[in-house]
Amino acid sequence: MKPEANPTQLARQLLDWFERHARDLPWRRTTDPYAIWISEIMLQQTQVKTVIPYWERWMRALPDIGALARSDPQSVLKLWEGLGYYSRARNAHAAARMIVDLFKGEFPSTVDDLCRLPGVGRYTAGAVCSIAFNQPAAILDGNVARVLSRVYGIGGDLKSKIINERLWKHAAELVDCARQLPDRRLGGVSDCALQISENFTSKRSSFSAQTTADSGGNCSRLNQALMELGALICAPKTPACVECPLSQLCFARQSNRMADFPKSVARPVVTRRKFIAFLVLRNNKYLVQKRPKNVVNASLWEFPNVEMVSGAPVNPNLAARFLIIEKKPLLRIMHSITRYRIQLEVYRAELEQGVKPTGTWVSLTKLKELPFASAHRKVIEMLLLRSQRDLQQFSF
């Protein structure tokens, strides 16, 4: 039987390493649970460098839970525009309203209460409770699962119930060990409760008040260290073990079997799809439509479009409403959503005679203000670029 790494040693190494190597990220300068929650939602499936400007813009526009609860759904989607996985924004909005109604505007501070909110699962609840409130709540996302599977030599499918629970157990053990270690920030006093009460009474949104190393106590830093190590050092394909603080304790490293952990799972087969969009202009306004609820990109705007399979429209009745007036596409956009590789061709078109438009006529200026699905946003960017060129052409 392989010897298991000592969790206290692991926790100590992680805390030391994090103190020296943590990135200075904007949401690490606060203990405001709302700000941390928003960062955690944005970071799901999205890279840090992409999230930073979105998070900063969001916090300027909606600085607290009340502001988010009061905002209208379209402005929330507009702030999220381009980040993808829009259900995250819709859930955040619904959760904010629930916090105002159910928790009287006070941000929930237990894993159980947080898990009642739409879009909040065990990971996000643990992240908020540990990072904002310095509670010994465990976290397990893809990065952390990879680190733990290598450190403890856990093979098999990480998503299977048994293995997943094993990983959660290790994650909980580590954060609990961190709780018991002396907290340097508090002059060697190990007391999460002290830190929690400090966070509760601290003024929210004091973004510049703390340095990275000072934000939160051991529980907060331990979980952030695990995430950080997974993101920066213990990379999926080429882990930088020589720089890793856990290399002496890591089963995969010590047995030179980094590639064996975690077990690779078959990737979903990539599916190619093609759509054509109709760009219809009338009286300086473009025809656009809002996507219905309960579909991908629900409530976002788009130009009328139809999916094509083997050169024929999937919905011929819809396609028959439009007459393409230029055979050459104005724009061809490639983009990916989950396993789909999508091509969108945009054509200048008119409505067929007698066809009543379904949708809304919107000027170019107003189009900029509506939340659009990413590919369709590119069409607007093209239109804006063209209109600027036209203006330059006719200016003296």
Ligand code: SF4
């Ligand atoms: S030693 Fe290597 S494999 Fe082990 S946790 Fe560190 S980076 Fe990952």
